[in-house]
Structure formats: structure tokens, C-alpha cells
Amino acid sequence: MSEAMAAQIRARLAAAFPPGELEVLDEGHKHAGHAGEGKGHYHVRIASPAxxxxxxxxxxxxIYAALADLMGDGIHALSIDAS
Incomplete structure (x- = not known):
């Protein structure tokens, strides 16, 4: 599911903020032992004229507004680097 969720995050952000650069990383492996064994931890790096x-x-x-309905239901934690 994490790759599907990463793709969904990518699609939502690309539609909301036409990016010059967009990267969505599943960082669940860094959070093993956390609730849900780290599932739902993502990092977004986006650069957009918006x-x-x-x-x-x-x-x-x-960004949180664009992903609002995914927060808590697929996205447990989100770190953002936006420029």
C-alpha cells in the first residue's frame, strides 16, 4: 500500500501545485517499532511557482490542505520541504 499511497500523494500535489520538482519518499523503514510499524511515514520535497x-x-x-482526506487514513506522518 505504501507505493500506492506515495503515488496518490504525488498525483494530488502535482495537480494542486504544478511542480518544478516533486519527490515523495516512503520513510516507514526509518520508523520501525512505531505505531503501525512505521507505515504511513512520508517525506515530500516540492518546488513550485505556486x-x-x-x-x-x-x-x-x-500542502496539508491538498492532502487533508489522506491524513490519518494512509498518512500517519508527513515531513515537508517546500520551496
Whole structure:
């Protein structure tokens, strides 16, 4: 399921913020022993013109809004690098 979820995250973000760069990494293996054995831990790195002039906290909020219905239902933790 993690690859399918990563693909779904990628598709959602690409549609919401036309990226110059987009990478979604499943980092569940780094969280073995956590709830659900680390399932649902992802890292997103995205660069998009949509973020030009937008403060970092607002960028994160925009990304969380685009993925809102996946949070808690497939995404347990999300780290973000947005520019």
C-alpha cells in the first residue's frame, strides 16, 4: 500500500501545485517499532511557482490542505520541504 499511497500523494500535489520538482519518499523503514510499524511515514520535497512569495508555514498548510482526506487514513506522518 505504501507505493500506492506515495503515488496518490504525488498525483494530488502535482495537480494542486504544478511542480518544478516533486519527490515523495516512503520513510516507514526509518520508523520501525512505531505505531503501525512505521507505515504511513512520508517525506515530500516540492518546488513550485505556486509557493513564490509564500511563507514556509503557509506552504505547509497548503500542502496539508491538498492532502487533508489522506491524513490519518494512509498518512500517519508527513515531513515537508517546500520551496
Amino acid at each position: 509557493f513564490a512569495g509564500v511563507p514556509p508555514l503557509r506552504r505547509h498548510r497548503m
